[in-house]
Structures are given as C-alpha cells and as structure tokens.
Amino acid sequence: MNIIAEPQNEIKKERPKMRYLETDRPATPFAREHIKTVGAITVDSPRITCRNVNVYYGTKQAIDDVSLDIGRNAVIALIGPSGCGKSTFIRCLNRMNDTVIGCRVSGRIGIDEQNIYDPQMDVVLLRAQVGMVFQKPNPFPKSIYDNIAYGPRIHGLAANKLELDEIVETSLRKAGLWDEVKDNLAHPGTGLSGGQQQRLCIARTIAVGPEVILMDEPCSALDPIATARIEQLIDELREQFTIVIVTHSMQQAARVSQRTAYFHLGKLVEVGETAQLFTNPMHQLTEDYITGRFG
C-alpha cells in the first residue's frame, strides 16, 4: 500500500453511515414506472436537507418533488441525462435561481435547520456560505490577484494587505494554480487557459471560506490532466467542505463522490452509495443510464 492511499482509506472510514441496509436491495430492479425515489435520501448528520423541492420556470416544472440530504464533509455527485434538472437543483442550494426571471421554488431547503427560502434569510450571507463554481469558467476581467481577493474584500475577511496576500496565496495553492501564476498575479484572469481559469474560479470560491461548495460540471471543458488535478483537489477539499458536484462523467462521479444521486426528467430517481449505485443500481432507469441503454 502506498502512502497516498492511506489517508483516503481513513476518510472513507469516517464517512457517515447511510440509513441503508444491504437486505433492502431488491432481487430485481424497480420498474421504470416506479416514481418514488429509491435508496437512502437521508444521512446521519446532514449539512443540507431538501424536502419536497419543486422548481418551476414559468409554468414548466423543472424539479418535481425532490427530497435529499447532503452529508457533512462528503462529496455527493448529481448525474443524469441533459436537461433533467441537475443545474436547476444545484442552483436552488444557494438561491442562484433568484436571478432567473420567472423561476419559482417551493418546498424546504435547510442548512443547519435554517430554511434558506425564509424571507428573513440573508441571501448575500448564504452565498458566502454556499459557494458555487460554474460549468463555464467565468473569471472577472480583473487581475488574477483581484479575482481571488474580490470575495474576501467584500466580506471584509482580511484586516490588511498582508492577510489578503495570505488568503490569495493559500486559495491559489489549494486550487493547484499557485505555481503557475505566482509570478504574474497582476495579469488579467481572462488571459489564462480554460483549465487555469476554472481552477482560478475554484480558488476564488474557496477564498471566501464557504462551508459548502457547489460545482456544476466543473471539468466539462478541461483536458484529462486538468481534470485529474481538480478531482484531486475535490478529494482534498472534502476534509473541510461539503461538496455537491454535477457531472456527466460517471467515471468522475465514481472517482470523487461517496454518494450519487440520479436525476431523470426533474425527478430524483435513485440515490445511494456511489459504489453501490454504479455496480448494483436498484432502479431500472438508473441501470439504463449507467449501462448506456438510455434512449
């Protein structure tokens, strides 16, 4: 056993147990018509609890009665065919859907037992707590330094320039970008390559010190090397953060996540331990999707 593998094993041991029993697994999968979520939607000490979440764009329903717990210091992967509502769901978790005109969310989403859709909720604080990395890198047209420093500045996280420098450096180090950009922090962030920009956006997100990080297909535009780097980063971040990742790559979901949720046409079809979901899905729709029989 090599040195790197060991801590990973440790983390796996610490992972909260799911309320899911081996014996619950049916001999034959649930039929395609079965509409109730299959698998363990709850975990022991959830960071985020979603109950009966519905999302409408105008009159069109994009999310249909989804209930799901997101566990502390763990990675949950959301998978599913294009247009099934993964992005819509993940954007509910930090109320980014507020900026979409005509979008309506119902149900309850709680972070540490506080309903984030409560009218009293401070959305600005919520978003500082629940950071988001978008599918397409979107660095600000500012210098690399200012891109990272922006969040800490508006939240007053650094008392002086020295502390700010410190935050910028640690964030860039965590995102694995420091060595590449340390000599030209004053260059514009938009001048970086796509993969570097994406890591810049990740660094920008963690600089604010969020407790939850939402990632919407963070590697969809990246080459395998950059992807591997970001996956490694996710693995490291898991120790401090709770991470929700949307991905189209099942290999990626299998590599980085502990739990996986499969969405289909706005419904949460199945959720379970990643290894179990990929090797032994309980729902016929899940099986169709992961075996490529989805049509």
Add this chain to the structure above:
Amino acid sequence: MQRTTLLLTLFLMAAAAFYAGSRRSLDIVRGHTRELHSLPSYYGYFTALWCGLPALLIMGLWLAFETSIITHLVIAELPPAMQSLPDERINLIVNDIRNQVGGSAFAGESDPLIQAAAARYQRLKDISAKALTVVVLAVAIAGATFARQRIRKEQRARNMVESATVVFLIVCSTIAIFTTIGIVLSVLFESIQFFERVPVTDFLFGLHWSPQMAIRADQVGSSGAFGAVPLFTGTLLISAIAMLVAVPIGLMAAIYLSEYAAPKFRATAKPALEILAGIPTVVYGFFAALVVAPFIRDLGMQVGLSVSSESALAAGLVMGIMIIPFVSSLSDDVINAVPQALRDGAYALGATQSEAVRHVIIPAALPGIVGAILLAASRAIGETMIVVMAAGLSANLTANPLEAVTTVTVQIVTLLVGDQEFDSPKTLAAFALGLVLFVATLILNVIALYIVRRYREQYE
C-alpha cells in the same frame, strides 16, 4: 418618348426578358430542371440583367453629356462675333438661350439671334430625346437576345447573377463613401483658400474673433479678426456642461434599466428615454432660450450673481438633457452585453447587487461605456440650434458658464446666413471652422469606435 416612360418601358422589357430567359432555359432541357446548372429563375435574371443594365448605363451617360454637347453645338452655330466674346459673356448668352427654351423669358424682348439659337437648342433636344429612345430600346433588345442565345444548360447563371449582385452592392456602399470624401475635399479646398488669406496660426491661436469685414473700401469698420480660440473654448465649455449633465444621469439610468428594473418597466422606459433623442433640436433650443435661460438668470439674481440672459449654462444644461439618451441607451446595451456568467460569478461569491454592479459589471462594460460617452460628446460638439438660441453669438473668451459664449457651429451659421460674397475670408472662415469641427468629431468617433470594437472582441 418621355424619360420616365422610357424607364418604365425598359423595366417592362427586363421583366419580359426574365420570362423569356427562364422559359428558354426550361426549353433547352425540355422541362427537366435538374439538368440545369441553376434554377430557371436565375437564367431569367441573367437575361433581364443583360437587357436592362447596358441600356440603363447608356441612358445615364447620354443624359450626363446631353446638355453640354447640345450647348457646344449651339454655340458653334452662333455668329463668330459672339463666339469670340469672353467666357463669362458666352455663359450669359447660353443662359438667355436656356431661359428662352424654358419659356421663362419674354419672347418679344429678346434678340432675334438668341431666339434662333433657342429654336435650334430646342430642336437638338428633341432629336436627342428621340435618338435616346431608339438607342436604349435597341440596346435592350440586343442585350436580351444576346443573353437568351447564350443560355446553355451547363451555364452558371446563378454565379453570374451573384457577381452582378455583388457589384450592385459595392456600388451602393461606395456612394456613401464617395459622398463623404467629396464633402471633405470641398471643405478642405475652401479652407485652403481661407488659409491663403488668413495664416493658420492666426486662426488656430488668435484670441479675437470678429469676422465682420468692410464690404466697400471706404466703409469704416474692422478688417476682420479670425482668432478662433474663443469659439473653441465656448464649444468646450458648453460641451463640458452638457457632459456633466448627461454622463451621470445617463449612466445611472442605464444601470437602473439594465440591472434593477423589471423587464416590463425596461421595455417601456427605454423607448421613452429614447424619445428625448427624437425631439427636434430647435424645440430644445427655444425651451432653453425661453424657459431655462430666464430661470437661471432669475435664480442668479436672487443669490446676487449677475447672469446674462443668454448663458453657456442654459445651453449646456439643455444640451445635456438632449444627449442623455445617447449615453443611456448605448450604455444600457453594453451593460446588457456583459455576460450573465460574470454577474452569477459575483453573486455566487456573496456580492450584493450594487457591489456586483460597481466592482464587476461596470468595469467589464467600461470600454463600451467610454465609447458611448465619446459618441455623445461628438454629438454635443456638433450641436448648433440650442446654442444659437440659448448661448448667444458673442465670442467671449471666458470660462464663466454664466456669461454668453458662442461655439464653432454657431459661428458657421452666422457667417453664412444672409447674402454673402462667396470668396471673402468671412465666408471661407466657415469652411475652416467646419474643417476643425470635422477633424475633432472624427477623432472622437474613431476613438469611440475603436474602444467599442475592442470591447466587443473581448466577449466573442
């Protein structure tokens, strides 16, 4: 035939040629269109073009040279005594002849010689018109027949029509360019004439502007002073006041419209704001002169300031209102063009809306906003009507916005209003001022367009 009838006939012939051409192409392949290189209609257009274009070209050339050729012929027939007259006299005679032909001279009063010449002129014109009809129709028929004969099934009619279209488009687009070049050249030549009489340095750096010249040698009065600096400062002063009004208001309005306002409100408010740009400037002018200027004067009197009844401030304020929509509409567009992803990025970091606007959206849109402001500025510099009415005509060299000033455009107007000699320095000065104005706004526009374009590339 009348020229309009001729044109109409030509058009009908082209239509007939179109029909003949497409029929011919169908006949060649006995109805199997797929064997043709192009659709039958393209063979039709091909024939119609051959029918119409050469004929039109000949007609255009004919009409362009008709008058001068006929005039030449008529002059050649005049008695030698008249022909040896100086050019100006001959011009007058030709004028008389033309008036006679046009019927605007009294036949009884004029010279029999001229009457004879007029009759000849008229006859030549008639012949020319008949000849034109014959030639144009002949060319049209020949062209159509030629094209129709040339139709083969493998002929690339489509590509030929395409090239004809391209040529047509090029001609259209160059018309605008050549007109501009023509105007610039004419202004340039007149200005050079002016600078032959008044040194460039006197014009550009002189501090005294009083363009009145003595018309007769014995008249008392000035010899004219053409120092344009007071005009430049006046223009700058009024434009600066206008920009001070328009930029903040326009920018804030743009930010509100694009970032805060509900889509429904934006859909009505934006066009409403743009109506400001549609109000004729003369309306703004009398508003400035009759409402704003007296108001400012009264206000000034109450606080003990002496304000002249025509002031740079009044003109500047109203001009500022007028150019608000230039700033707001263009800025609104560029702010809207900032990708939603950037906004999302800022909000996802926990930025409030105004923080996102100030730190991310405005910086991202800044080049475009600067472009909008420069375009508005060039509009302000070129504005005339408001200034004529509200800021007065006196060329004061002052930076005090409460005094009357004048601008480059206003002086151009006053220099050219009324009966003027066309080669006095006074008149020519207008061209020199026009040149300065043109160069200034051109530079502003070029910078603005350059900035706007760089900004566009950034996000595409």
